[in-house]
Amino acid sequence: MDNPEVPLAGLPPDNADPAEAETPSSPLPPASPLCTFALTVSLEEKHKFATRWYHWVNFPILSAMIFSGMLIYWAYDPYRIGIGSVTLFHFFPDWFYNTTGVNAQLARGMALHFALAWIFALNGIAYVIYTIVSGEWRELMPEAKSFREAALVALHDMGFKVPMPPQGRYNAAQRISYTAIVVMGGCSLITGLAIYKPAQLHWLTAALGGYEWARFEHFWLTMGYVAFFLVHIGQVIRAGWANFRSMVTGYDLVEAPQPEMPEESVHAE
Amino acid sequence: MPNKLTPEQEMSRRTRRGFLALGAGAAVAAGGWQWLNAGYQRGHDIPGPLRAILGFNERVVRGTLFSDQHLVKTYPASAIAKLKDNGDFGLDDDFDPDTWSLHVMPRGGGLPVTLSMDDLHALPRYEQTIDFKCVEGWSVVTQFAGARFSDFTAKFAPGSEKAGYVGMATPDGQYYVGLDTPSAMHPQTLLAYQMNGEHLADEHGAPLRLVIPVKYGIKNIKRIGRIAFGETQPPDYWQQRGYDFYAGL
Numbered sequence A: 001m002d003n004p005e006v007p008l009a010g011l012p013p014d015n016a017d018p019a020e021a022e023t024p025s026s027p028l029p030p031a032s033p034l035c036t037f038a039l040t041v042s043l044e045e046k047h048k049f050a051t052r053w054y055h056w057v058n059f060p061i062l063s064a065m066i067f068s069g070m071l072i073y074w075a076y077d078p079y080r081i082g083i084g085s086v087t088l089f090h091f092f093p094d095w096f097y098n099t100t101g102v103n104a105q106l107a108r109g110m111a112l113h114f115a116l117a118w119i120f121a122l123n124g125i126a127y128v129i130y131t132i133v134s135g136e137w138r139e140l141m142p143e144a145k146s147f148r149e150a151a152l153v154a155l156h157d158m159g160f161k162v163p164m165p166p167q168g169r170y171n172a173a174q175r176i177s178y179t180a181i182v183v184m185g186g187c188s189l190i191t192g193l194a195i196y197k198p199a200q201l202h203w204l205t206a207a208l209g210g211y212e213w214a215r216f217e218h219f220w221l222t223m224g225y226v227a228f229f230l231v232h233i234g235q236v237i238r239a240g241w242a243n244f245r246s247m248v249t250g251y252d253l254v255e256a257p258q259p260e261m262p263e264e265s266v267h268a269e
Numbered sequence B: 001m002p003n004k005l006t007p008e009q010e011m012s013r014r015t016r017r018g019f020l021a022l023g024a025g026a027a028v029a030a031g032g033w034q035w036l037n038a039g040y041q042r043g044h045d046i047p048g049p050l051r052a053i054l055g056f057n058e059r060v061v062r063g064t065l066f067s068d069q070h071l072v073k074t075y076p077a078s079a080i081a082k083l084k085d086n087g088d089f090g091l092d093d094d095f096d097p098d099t100w101s102l103h104v105m106p107r108g109g110g111l112p113v114t115l116s117m118d119d120l121h122a123l124p125r126y127e128q129t130i131d132f133k134c135v136e137g138w139s140v141v142t143q144f145a146g147a148r149f150s151d152f153t154a155k156f157a158p159g160s161e162k163a164g165y166v167g168m169a170t171p172d173g174q175y176y177v178g179l180d181t182p183s184a185m186h187p188q189t190l191l192a193y194q195m196n197g198e199h200l201a202d203e204h205g206a207p208l209r210l211v212i213p214v215k216y217g218i219k220n221i222k223r224i225g226r227i228a229f230g231e232t233q234p235p236d237y238w239q240q241r242g243y244d245f246y247a248g249l
Helices: A035-039 A049-073 A094-100 A106-134 A146-157 A172-196 A202-207 A211-239 A241-249 B007-037 B048-064 B117-121 B149-156
Strands: A041-045 A080-083 A086-090 A251-255 B102-105 B113-115 B125-133 B139-148 B165-169 B176-180 B190-195 B209-211 B226-230
Touching: A041 B007, A049 A106, A049 A211, A049 A241, A049 B007, A106 A172, A106 B007, A106 B048, A146 A172, A172 A202, A172 A211, A211 A241, A241 A251, A241 B007, A251 B007, B007 B048, B117 B190, B125 B190, B125 B209, B139 B149, B149 B190
Parallel strands: B102 B226
Antiparallel strands: A041 A251, A080 A086, B102 B113, B125 B139, B139 B190, B165 B176, B165 B226, B190 B209
8 A cells, every 4th residue: 555656556455345435426437447547646735824823823822812711811701601690600700719829919810911912913904914915704704694504514514414515615503603613803903902991992882882891702602612612623633634734734645636525535544 | 919918827826826825915914913922821911012002092092082971881779780709819818998098199309298098088989870880891881989089189189189099909919010100190080988978898898999980990999008100101010911001081
């Protein structure tokens, strides 16, 4: 299998049970010595350098923004889930502050938050401009059908026997969540500015419902990132190594030039 | 085809390069984090790089956003809530209001002036109900009445409005703030002697406190004993403990 001279490297062994083939209605023509070349693996670009750059810059910066935001939130932590006087969950319980060590560091939290916000904002704005200029927004923006299809994707991913709808670079659920996360980033920037300068930007603070509402919105957007992160990590683990590797290298090994093949490619190794 | 890598070899090469680059990026990020936080200790001043960035932010905000035409929102009296007493630095228990006086040091070594409450009551009285914002994140709608700091300066330290900074301290010097003069001259900056329709209580800074709604509460010094105008940044109690000097809203 490791011999680079063998063009068939990566093919299933000859004695593989044909019933186990990934695609029963294989678009490949019937086996013939010539046609087996159609199964040769090739490199395919999955993610542009710019996409990977913005993604991997944003990850540590957003993490640090959430961390420093926690240092700030600790100083006044009124939010909870509950009805009336019954609190189901208080953001956050003492054990959380004590185990994470985000207590009693408001000054440091503010300084970090207002320093790193520059990188968060500039990276995010550059990404949005890049997406528009390159036309990649077309692969990313939800379409009218995305909202129905996203339900099918979710059911499929939860293990129900629902066929995956055909997709481009991103499936319907990805289109919605990846666009939502960019919109949320913009909202975090706007609500953050409204809290940061509520006197000089009084019109903005007022448009968001006032100072306290802006802080509330800013907090829940952050909880949204945490929820996104958990689902995202779960999906990355499910999708496997080759998918993760493609977000680092930009490339993946795919079978044969069959560009219209709708199913996910079989990996060579 | 000699020298041509197979797709698998090309993928291995790109994987190696990609993860090396990611690792290098992670090292840069970790190094940057170390640099930003080097020497940090809880309760002490923040590290130099963070302080420098706060200074940069101040210049950006003063250069682009700040205007004394930008007024903070005012509220009807019905919106007033109870302001909690959140700091007693510089408020001695044995303070005697009868011996209080205000010492003012004008810009450029002018003669110091000593004032009484009567001098302040002689200035036009303004009343405003504003959302008082604590650096901790909470805010309370509170009504204050007093003299505009700009009127005060024009009358008792004329010319000092052109100073770069103004510093204020409690009579015992235990609490002190530094302010940029443009913020101090904002029309909503008051030397207040009344709160919510009553004379200032001791715990809220009797007999005279600063109300500067374009700053966080930490700059709203209680029981002012001394005011000095100058060109160098005055010492600031909470700046020395890691907070932003500007602390502007």
